[in-house]
Amino acid sequence: MASPSRTTDAATDPAPTPAPIAVPSLRARLPHAHHHLLDRRDTPRRPAWWSERATREAMDGTAAKPETKLVAGEAGYVLEDVPHLSDYLPDLPTYSNPLQDNPAYSVVKQYFVNPDDTVCQKIVVHKGGARGNHFRRAGPRQRVYFESDEVHACIVTCGGLCPGLNTVIREIVCGLSDMYGVTKILGIQGGYRGFYACNTINLTPKSVNDIHKRGGTILGSSRGGHDTMKIVDSIQDRVINQVYVIGGDGSQRGARVIFEEVRRRGLKVAVAGIPKTIDNDIPVIDKSFGFDSAVEEAQRAINAAHVEAESAENGIGLVKLMGRYSGFIAHYATLASRDVDCCLIPESPFYLEGEGGLYRYIEKRLKDNGHMVIVVAEGAGQKLFAETMKAMGQDASGNALLLDVGLWLSQKINVRLLEFSLYLP
Ligand SMILES: Nc1ncnc2c1ncn2[C@@H]1O[C@H](COP(=O)(O)OP(=O)(O)O)[C@@H](O)[C@H]1O
């Protein structure tokens, strides 16, 4: 996507010499927690969200087909339901929700989520059309399946980092403790392998009080190491009955197989997945946590690139942002910043040469404006150079590692600029 051109009188200036592309190194300037936005090659490999790998696997035909719990209704209504304890333990007793003792309870009209509430996949439908796919609405129910003093919960964070992980951990601990009267909450350290290979820590509202001010996850995270049997053995040995998994698509697939094993063993263990993606590429939910921070931080990088580009004749600021398979961070940061001339995202293929190509556009912007800022999402243009560079392989969780579009593009543009300088007016 290219933003509208800004016109200046730069074109009337004497022919400037092309400046090298400024790829601002903001690592030193940004708070530690945000370095990954710019270049995270030296940080633990980050995840791919379900839409990424699921899409890829669906395309390669390698996707496992888990059984989906479908409930058909009238007029084409289909509920894609969540697997639940009561599917295989039908006679479980239920209890009234302790939230009824919450001071807020009496003053709010519709306090609990109606068990039949669903969220529809498509907002826009035709009046005569089918009602389409729906999903179970999340939120507190009037009746619950655990008594407060029976609950032994655990929390694990897996896969890539995302701003807000500690806030989510804190909210689970404080919510369980203060609102549901739960006293036993374990933190599993180091991701899935922590169930069988690491220590656990007791989590209390006091111990998590300040953690939301820190980046990363206080529990640590990891890729790979999902040994379902060992994990469920550990859950059984520790008499855990609620498992909260905070993580991306890989983590949620892991949570699903844990639940399938729990079901196979007939255990009364609830497994809850809290979706994490910095990319905000999950349909149905309003916004994924961490996305706003990412966009905000990205704008700082763009701003710095703009300052550098503006200070050099024919300066180009090239900012590589996160986004393997989705350009939301790049796109939103571009729209918010107003300093970006061109935004390249994975969803929209681009090419270099010829009419409508990137080179022509760069030449025009430099002629018109004397400098420009390009934002490129990490996954943009991969097809363009995949053949000329060596494939990078996979990370420990099986996510494909991407080639560095930032480096490739800056080299390409630098070479082109040298040629371009030959025929600048
Ligand atoms: N299909 C799967 N089955 C079981 N575990 C999985 C699966 N895919 C990923 N995992 C596990 O989930 C964890 C996180 O996955 P990863 O892809 O690294 O990050 P993310 O959850 O952020 O996508 C890893 O420990 C990985 O081993």
Ligand SMILES: O=P(O)(O)OC[C@H]1O[C@](O)(COP(=O)(O)O)[C@@H](O)[C@@H]1O
């Ligand atoms: O650590 P890596 O492999 O460079 O991961 C980078 C990729 O992970 C992502 O951040 C996705 O992670 P999420 O799990 O937060 O959605 C992409 O946007 C990004 O391009």
